Amino acid sequence: MNGNTNPASQPTMQVISSGDELRRSVRDAQRSGLSVGLVPTMGALHRGHLSLLDAARAECNETVATIFVNPTQFGPSEDIDKYPCDLESDLQLLRQHGCDLVFVPSVAEMYLPGHDTWVEVGEVANCLEGLVRPIHFRGVATIVLKLLMIAPADHIYLGQKDYQQTLIIQKMIADLNIPVTVRICPTARESDGLAMSSRNSYLNAEERQQAGALFESLQLAERVAVAGERDPRVLASRMRQQLATAPLVELEYIAFVAPGSITPVERIDGPTVVAIAAQVGQTRLIDNSLIG
């Protein structure tokens, strides 16, 4: 808990692997009138995750981070075993950022043998990332609901970088009456603008250098829109030209959608989200930005 009366003492962070134990802790805190913030992660923590935790600490009395590389959101062609993992470093970072409870469950703790229940969000999950990763969002929605059942927090903190994921989780929470409010926090970026992602560690030096082109293309779209261009096709064309200067960046899609939705816009007449996905070497990267 944050109400630490001795500023010199290091607050104690509890590492919990049992869902029942975590639920008891969260409920005990809430029964004492404390608010609880949840930061779900797959570990390999970076400044983006930690900014979510900072936001949770600023708003809530007690913070819960979860570290679980959720197998059900990886497709058969996606190598879950390759996903970066450094638990000791993650725990150290969470401790330094004043996290109160960390939930580090095993796969067996999270999925019963014969698990066969899925939360499916419809239309908003079936485009953009959903086209490329058909079971991804089903796995995401299911695990987030499960985590919220285990840690029934007052607020859940998500990163704007995974724009479509934030929409899906918000939709699920609204449609299923889950009693939690969603906080979306800004994308943390490297000095060249590359959105922070655990997957950035896959990039070799040359790929890493060229990966900055994604954010540059989003910035270009913003400049061209501010200069008066209203046609998303023109903006996309300019972005493609820009991305062509980074030959290791293989564009998958550029989408212009109304904020809070995946509804394509035909004309930039107000704030618009530009979402982009690209393959950089073997690594798939996504980013987005609000323009207009």
Added chain:
Amino acid sequence: MNGNTNPASQPTMQVISSGDELRRSVRDAQRSGLSVGLVPTMGALHRGHLSLLDAARAECNETVATIFVNPTQFGPSEDIDKYPCDLESDLQLLRQHGCDLVFVPSVAEMYLPGHDTWVEVGEVANCLEGLVRPIHFRGVATIVLKLLMIAPADHIYLGQKDYQQTLIIQKMIADLNIPVTVRICPTARESDGLAMSSRNSYLNAEERQQAGALFESLQLAERVAVAGERDPRVLASRMRQQLATAPLVELEYIAFVAPGSITPVERIDGPTVVAIAAQVGQTRLIDNSLIG
């Protein structure tokens, strides 16, 4: 609440149409250390529903019944508008049985415009009733999860009559870590053994008389099994002969499954659930019994 010190006073039953208000009431009760039991219904209450409420009252400090004819569990060929409905009578029955809170939401309260999130239980929902009613169990699982998010009860009470439904809700609750325990209560029956169902009111006098054959066939299966018959095919054949004496009863299926599952059994070597479905006139009836 049941801790009524004056037996002469009629306890006050609250009728609530707002999900937020119900959630507050349930949480307030739980914060005061009271346990809460939930009895979800579609109204048209009969002795079966009331036995669930009685079980909830016996176990919990506070009881919540819900009355909501859930549109998403009716297929396009199923006439939801025909579903029996008598709210005043239902409320009177609940009051008489000491219910504390009744939730009677509108469809608009329960489903946001553009509702698009579904809870899908896999294999256990895809056979028996699921074959005849393809979207039925998706609607059931989704609405029960939603009701549990609105009324986060300690225990939920379900009737054994809807055997497959009890399996699906139990599976959903286990797979999704929903913090509630399931209580399954025995099927309430009419004097001739017909399982109580709101749909029985659809039957005309002749259909109603012949509908008793369903339970008679389950009893026959029990007798033949007790007499030593181990082959489910023989039992089914005997049941079919029996049902042939009721020409208005059009059998859909007879299934022999292991208790707590929809796994067919090849031989009656222990307790076995016999599940039966039949069309009686325009009315579809189901029943089940434990034999062996």
